[in-house]
Amino acid sequence: xxxxxxxxxxxxxxxxxxxxxxxxxxxxxxxxxxxxxxxxxxxxxxxxxxxxxxxxxxxxxxxxxxxxxxxxxxxxxxxxxxxxxxxxxxxxxxxxxxxxxxxxxxxxxxxxxxxxxxxxxxxxxxxxxxxxxxxxxxxxxxxxxxxxxxxxxxxxxxxxxxxxxxxxxxxxxxxxxxxxxxxxxxxxxxxxxxxxxxxxxxxxxxxxxxxxxxxxxxxxxxxxxxxxxxxxxxxxxxxxxxxxxxxxxxxxxxxxxxxxxxxxxxxxxxxxxxxxxxxxxxxxxxxxxxxxxxxxxxxxxxxxxxxxxxxxxxxxxxxxxxxxxxxxxxxxxxxxxxxxxxxxxxxxxxxxxxxxxxxxxxxxxxxxxxxxxxxxxxxxxxxxxxxxxxxxxxxxxxxxxxxxxxxxxxxxxxxxxxxxxxxxxxxxxxxxxxxxxxxxxxxxxxxxxxxxxxxxxxxxxxxxxxxxxxxxxxxxxxxxxxxxxxxxxxxxxxxxxxxxxxxxxxxxxxxxxxxxxxxxxxxxxxxxxxxxxxxxxxxxxxxxxxxxxxxxxxxxxxxxxxxxxxxxxxxxxxxxxxxxxx
Numbered sequence: 001x002x003x004x005x006x007x008x009x010x011x012x013x014x015x016x017x018x019x020x021x022x023x024x025x026x027x028x029x030x031x032x033x034x035x036x037x038x039x040x041x042x043x044x045x046x047x048x049x050x051x052x053x054x055x056x057x058x059x060x061x062x063x064x065x066x067x068x069x070x071x072x073x074x075x076x077x078x079x080x081x082x083x084x085x086x087x088x089x090x091x092x093x094x095x096x097x098x099x100x101x102x103x104x105x106x107x108x109x110x111x112x113x114x115x116x117x118x119x120x121x122x123x124x125x126x127x128x129x130x131x132x133x134x135x136x137x138x139x140x141x142x143x144x145x146x147x148x149x150x151x152x153x154x155x156x157x158x159x160x161x162x163x164x165x166x167x168x169x170x171x172x173x174x175x176x177x178x179x180x181x182x183x184x185x186x187x188x189x190x191x192x193x194x195x196x197x198x199x200x201x202x203x204x205x206x207x208x209x210x211x212x213x214x215x216x217x218x219x220x221x222x223x224x225x226x227x228x229x230x231x232x233x234x235x236x237x238x239x240x241x242x243x244x245x246x247x248x249x250x251x252x253x254x255x256x257x258x259x260x261x262x263x264x265x266x267x268x269x270x271x272x273x274x275x276x277x278x279x280x281x282x283x284x285x286x287x288x289x290x291x292x293x294x295x296x297x298x299x300x301x302x303x304x305x306x307x308x309x310x311x312x313x314x315x316x317x318x319x320x321x322x323x324x325x326x327x328x329x330x331x332x333x334x335x336x337x338x339x340x341x342x343x344x345x346x347x348x349x350x351x352x353x354x355x356x357x358x359x360x361x362x363x364x365x366x367x368x369x370x371x372x373x374x375x376x377x378x379x380x381x382x383x384x385x386x387x388x389x390x391x392x393x394x395x396x397x398x399x400x401x402x403x404x405x406x407x408x409x410x411x412x413x414x415x416x417x418x419x420x421x422x423x424x425x426x427x428x429x430x431x432x433x434x435x436x437x438x439x440x441x442x443x444x445x446x447x448x449x450x451x452x453x454x455x456x457x458x459x460x461x462x463x464x465x466x467x468x469x470x471x472x473x474x475x476x477x478x479x480x481x482x483x484x485x486x487x488x489x490x491x492x493x494x495x496x497x498x499x500x501x502x503x504x505x506x507x508x509x510x511x512x513x514x515x516x517x518x519x520x521x522x523x524x525x526x527x528x529x530x531x532x533x534x535x536x537x538x539x540x541x542x543x544x545x546x547x548x549x550x551x552x553x554x555x556x557x558x559x560x561x562x563x564x565x566x567x568x569x570x571x572x573x574x575x576x577x578x579x580x581x582x
Contacts, residue, residue, distance in 0.1 A: 106151030142353025202226030202267030475534025
């Protein structure tokens, strides 16, 4: 349970001028709440009055508040609903990096989706029939996930924001809820009379390697389905903005931009306009709310379809969270990637979905939901990039290949460092150790700190005993494909009392050792498993493939009996003959 007596506050980490500006609002002078739909407009006018009096306002508008702004909009009936509108009124904003200690423990696992794949397919077909009948062009269909929560919600928020690397994140503590938003999407921003919107529509999952990343990125760029989904929302926003903007000022300033996040690529566009001087913040909500990227086109009929097929209210999810200042500035996100914790029940709720068009398929859309929800369980372990190099008589073995690999991983994980600094650090170490053989470890942190360390080693000539892991690795674990200090997956499967452990995946395919790649000899030919099975693209392995000394082949566990020889290979030890512990 998370119920406590803490005073309401709002903490924002929104992107402004290409940097994140952490802002805290606390000690509210009053809290403005709309418990009933008919109170929504009154609450918004009270917020506007507070702004005119020189105060700040921070909070949210739930999706189910939409009919208050347009009576034609239909939503799922909100039974036992938390407030339609919640805004705290504050005297000032404070800039600070942390609200409080966010390292305390929490537990939020066993997430359950409220719809099976088969049930989702039935709802999907309902949408497709509506599209075929000409009722709608696109429907943003969403589902809910739920899990019991215990512990420190701010710690969970910090994990979510690290895992998502989003630009519009915030934490709001109300009397009844804790709202943890790791949203990458801006709803709108008003500044100096200009209103900007950045709809996000179009998604592709991240690859496991830089090469697969490039493929996924290019596929998203060329995807007619995703571009259609995005352009529909852009056109809808242009139409909505015209009602509150000076004539001729609505402009699409960018179209089909691609943004990279830890688990997905997202397609975004930007639309701007000059806001009419006589239009209030309530007028902005009447024109734009709810976000077009969370409904579809046309909005009115599409929202009616959504109300027919979705089984529960969305609440804060896909509404709007943000703050307004007394000088006329306002910024709101679209609450996607957002967890809402009920402080009475201790149940955490997470909404997730996607835009369905005529080109969509049920399986792809359901898979997209799973991909987007990965942020919930993606624990952001602090790690460094790692390269283990062989230094022999002052010369590094396969140095170019190691540098290329660490650069690829740095691009994937957004690590910032200068490759010339890495070369200099390695060169300095090599000059100090001109004789003998050393295993040298190169460590690079996310902020670019470089550390080089090493130890004397001797080559291994005799065969070493290994064991086969008792359980499979899961090949979707991204840390299998990049060499880092996060070795949890290897430590979990390590068998004690042997030189190393041979790993295999959920399909029964052999992958690698915990400290090197696998090579087997079979019919006089030497084979190594493909990277796609779930393994590190070792530098020595790559060089042997390039020289055609080994070939790639899927090797199953039962194939081990047919292998005449087996080696553990890496760039430090090169060829280490191994045999399986009987």
